Amino acid sequence: MAQSQRWALGLEYLGDRYHGWQRQSGQPSVQQALEEALSSIATVPVSVTAAGRTDTGVHAALQVVHFETDVARDATAWVRGGNQFLPNDIAVRWAQPVADDFHARFAATSRKYVYLLSTRPQRPALHATRVGWTHWPMEIARITDALPGIVGTHDFTSFRASECQAKSPVKTVYSATASERNGVIRLDFHANAFLHHMIRNVVGALVYIGANKQPVDWMSTLLALKDRTQAAPTFSPAGLYLAGIDYDARFNLPENFVDPCL
DSSP states (O other): OOOOEEEEEEEEEOOTTSSOSSOBTTBOOHHHHHHHHHHHHHTSOOOOEESSOOOTTOEEEEEEEEEEESSOOOHHIIIIIHHHHSOTTEEEEEEEEEOTTOOTTTTOOEEEEEEEEEOSSSOOSTTTTTSEEOOSOOOHHHHHHHGGGGOEEEEOGGGOOTTOOOSOSEEEEEEEEEEEETTEEEEEEEESOOOTTHHHHHHHHHHHHHTTSSOTTHHHHHHHHTOGGGSOOOOOSTTEEEEEEEOOGGGOOSOSBOOOOO
């Protein structure tokens, strides 16, 4: 009997045509497309586990998955062969054999997301599904001053979706920064983990702050309230990218961050 091998894959994808990462009956998903492609290469069913479940419309510059198979294939087969069977908006970046204790989700020590927000007066067309948009003029200085309010270990109940299944609302944000170029505000978030809709809800609050509709310290106020109903509406998924996942160095994965530059 052939020996089973565990593999890790790095992926990139645009999420606007899919009903999120997770396989769902009657709805297109990134997981389903990838499993079907890998199964075609292996000629047997392949099931994959991802580092995180992205929502409908959310993209990934770097998503990491793992799977196990006793079918002998080399890395090139999983990459080039997998991409041959995948739609154009999903691609395998790399494939690597990993130790049996590697787990794409549970071995991850932290995650990085990037949100791209267009602030021009007219809605974007060329990047309509790749950036969020607000017609309100934004003051980047106000957003920059507000972001330190969420850094550290906090109860993020005010930024948590009602359907969130996480056991605890307490997460640790290591860094949160803002920059601006060519009318696009870039928000970078790095945390040990994120709640369902957490970043989109944070961005929604930052838009109110940047537009001077709420004070700069509103982020801290919302954290203290622990009440989702007091916060801003959930913002668009269009500009959100899973951009990196950190693992222990012993797994020696090829990359832990990919910049989702336009």
